[in-house]
Amino acid sequence: MAKALVAFYPLAGRLGVDSDGRIEISCNGEGALFVVARAAELTIEDVKDFKPSPELRRQFVPRIEPSSVILAVQVTFFKCGGVALGTALHHVAIDASSAFHFFQTWSAFSRDSDDHAAVELPCHDLHPDALTTFYPLITYIEPSGPLAGEVFTISRDQIASLKRLTCGGDGATTSTFCAVSALLWQCVCIARRLPPNSEARLDILANIRRRVKPPLPDRYFGNALVRLGVTAAVGDIVSEELASVAGRIRRAIGRMDDGDGDMVVARKEKKDDGARRSKATLPETELQVVSWLGMPMYDADFGWGKPLVMSRAESTRGGNVHLMSDGLAGGGVRVLVCMEARNIKELERLLYAKL
Structure with missing residues (x-):
């Protein structure tokens, strides 16, 4: 994940407010919140429908503290050997397309190693008059x-x-x-x-x-x-x-x-x-x-x-x-x-x- 965050560096920053009161991202490299958990009594079969609920979020998505954190991740290991990856991403920084691009890049680095991963790195360049x-x-x-x-x-x-x-x-x-x-x-x-x-x-x-x-x-x-x-x-x-x-x-x-x-x-x-x-x-x-x-x-x-x-x-x-x-x-x-x-x-x- 650390390797992927080099390319997706705003996700490792913190939310703040500028002098005009507008929300900004401070790219300070403080990193993402990463939690490892073990569900000793649960198997994938117990939760495989993954119906959205407050309980599902409480179990598998980390609580973001402080609130300025942009990316929070929890890896939960089940007793059957299955794994759940729960994430919280701040919409101020990223939309779904960019989020899935990050997950693709992170998983490629994890699966294929840094030298062999076939990834397309994100584009951060944008002309100020383009949008x-x-x-x-x-x-x-x-x-x-x-x-x-x-x-x-x-x-x-x-x-x-x-x-x-x-x-x-x-x-x-x-x-x-x-x-x-x-x-x-x-x-x-x-x-x-x-x-x-x-x-x-x-x-x-x-x-x-x-x-x-x-x-x-x-x-x-x-x-x-x-x-x-x-x-x-x-x-x-x-x-x-x-x-x-x-x-x-x-x-x-x-x-x-x-x-x-x-x-x-x-x-x-x-x-x-x-x-x-x-x-x-x-x-x-x-x-x-x-x-x-x-x-x-x-x-x-x-x-x-x-x-x-x-x-x-x-x-x-x-x-x-x-x-x-x-x-x-x-x-x-x-x-x-x-x-x-x-x-x-x-x-x-x-x-x-x-x-």
């Missing part, structure tokens, strides 16, 4: 009731059927992301029993490394995300065919490809008074989808073979959804949802009824 940064506000509120997290698995065959169902009348193909997001948006609006005349919003966080002009290299280190918003009346979303809902999402992404991706959006959170960060939630009319589909989630082979499963340890923000590849079923998708506990079972029923 324009602005800060749209996201309003988080105090949840009106308990939140719950759930994992829904969609098989490869179900994905193929869903993509056929969401193809546009013009013959346009639909990506896995658009198909699953359309299904989720419609089902969530129904499960929440939203008023038909209210406005629903779907937010998408998109990687724009290849979309800006000139494009950034895939190995660009940092955050290169744009936040897209799709809005429509709830009555339209719940009554339209899934192909029409998917078309709304596809057109929003298309507008970014037509030039709206010239700006990088660093999200800034705005919370109502009294809404604590750890338990904040989006308004029930909003849903935010983050996609890890297509990312090298299962490429981190430290010499023990590819990971059995990779997942978030905890999901505590109401209205947040993460899409990721299912390592146990090739071609399937795992959908991690955090929302109001009173509605999540209805979402499950609707989701599988439409598949």
